[in-house]
Amino acid sequence: MRIGILTGGGDCPGLNPAIRGAVFRALDHGDQCVGIIQGWQGLLTCETEPLDLKSVDEIIDRGGTILGTSRTNPFKDAALVQQCINNIGVIGLDALIAIGGDDTLGVAARFAALGVNVVGVPKTMDNDLSGTDFTFGFDTAVNIALDASRRLKDTALSHRRIIVLEVMGRHAGWVALYTGIGSGADYTLIPEVPVDWDAMIAQVMTAYRRKKYAFVVVSEGITVTENKNEKLDDFGHMLLQNRGVGPEVAHVIEEKTGISTRSATIGHIQRGGSPTLFDRILGTRVGVKAIDMIHAGEFGKMAALQGTDIVAIPLAEAVGKLRTVPREWIALLEVLSK
Numbered sequence: 001m002r003i004g005i006l007t008g009g010g011d012c013p014g015l016n017p018a019i020r021g022a023v024f025r026a027l028d029h030g031d032q033c034v035g036i037i038q039g040w041q042g043l044l045t046c047e048t049e050p051l052d053l054k055s056v057d058e059i060i061d062r063g064g065t066i067l068g069t070s071r072t073n074p075f076k077d078a079a080l081v082q083q084c085i086n087n088i089g090v091i092g093l094d095a096l097i098a099i100g101g102d103d104t105l106g107v108a109a110r111f112a113a114l115g116v117n118v119v120g121v122p123k124t125m126d127n128d129l130s131g132t133d134f135t136f137g138f139d140t141a142v143n144i145a146l147d148a149s150r151r152l153k154d155t156a157l158s159h160r161r162i163i164v165l166e167v168m169g170r171h172a173g174w175v176a177l178y179t180g181i182g183s184g185a186d187y188t189l190i191p192e193v194p195v196d197w198d199a200m201i202a203q204v205m206t207a208y209r210r211k212k213y214a215f216v217v218v219s220e221g222i223t224v225t226e227n228k229n230e231k232l233d234d235f236g237h238m239l240l241q242n243r244g245v246g247p248e249v250a251h252v253i254e255e256k257t258g259i260s261t262r263s264a265t266i267g268h269i270q271r272g273g274s275p276t277l278f279d280r281i282l283g284t285r286v287g288v289k290a291i292d293m294i295h296a297g298e299f300g301k302m303a304a305l306q307g308t309d310i311v312a313i314p315l316a317e318a319v320g321k322l323r324t325v326p327r328e329w330i331a332l333l334e335v336l337s338k
């Protein structure tokens with residue numbers, strides 16, 4: 001078979017291991033792999049490059065994606081949808097692997113409904129996709145945020161300050177939640193819980209009195225003040241990091257406590273760099289599974305991690321409904337606020 005592979009949406013560590021896993025497994029079946037450059041954009045322009053053992057052999061530890069990525073949405077325009085379908089024929093693809101988050105896999109699900117032979121591989125540092133227990137990119141992102149936390153806590157204690165760390169994650173609080181728990185933060189703000197300023201200030205002051213510093217983790221997706229001219233991407237999503245909720249929270253804390261407070265936003269630093277072991281293994285496993293799904297004719301499905309197994313689930317089960325932080329995790333955060 002001739003199999004196209006594309007990566008769409010925000011890059012994250014684990015994409016290259018997934019591409020590599022797929023190409024390695026394809027060789028077992030005697031398939032030929034073709035990289036579609038920059039996500040759905042490459043299918044519109046027919047920009048491709050061959051993918052063989054040599055091109056993927058050394059990429060297990062590389063961040064980003066060797067195929068490039070974009071947030072192009074062909075379903076914005078019916079003509080673009082048809083152009084993609086025609087180009088699948090032009091490139092001569094028997095099947096397509098779409099590696100992405102909710103947006104990219106949402107497009108894949110719609111193509112599958114139109115009869116395209118497509119399977120999905122989930123990725124996102126936000127860890128907010130339904131149907132899979134984890135997505136690769138998340139573990140690496142949180143480990144980077146933990147490293148930043150350690151550094152910021154050193155400075156906070158040295159200066160007797162309060163420091164606020166803003167992390168990514170869009171409208172799901174997973175990155176902030178894991179960073180907050182893993183770093184031993186004194187307070188963690190996630191989009192799933194409306195900000196309770198009085199509770200936060202009280203807790204921050206309790207911690208400050210005990211330790212002479214305090215550390216707060218904030219998800220970019222929390223609502224502090226209402227909409228300020230948000231810019232939207234192709235899929236209609238706001239660019240949340242431009243809202244600057246971390247600096248805003250730090251400002252409020254300083255005003256209400258009178259204690260010198262700083263904020264740090266690590267932004268895209270969380271998305272780059274070498275994948276952790278977890279992300280390398282998960283990426284490799286779902287990449288391999290995608291090829292096996294194609295050979296089993298399981299189109300319109302996604303390779304998902306459920307427990308310790310990689311299973312094929314319908315794309316429709318994964319897309320369109322964000323997996324947000326449930327109540328029991330919020331209860332755990334409360335236990336750890338002392």
Ligand code: F6P
Nearest residue numbers: 010125126168169170240241271
């Ligand atoms: O979805 C991944 C993510 O990193 C989000 O956490 C963040 O809000 C967004 O992408 C940033 O997008 P961009 O790279 O387009 O600025």
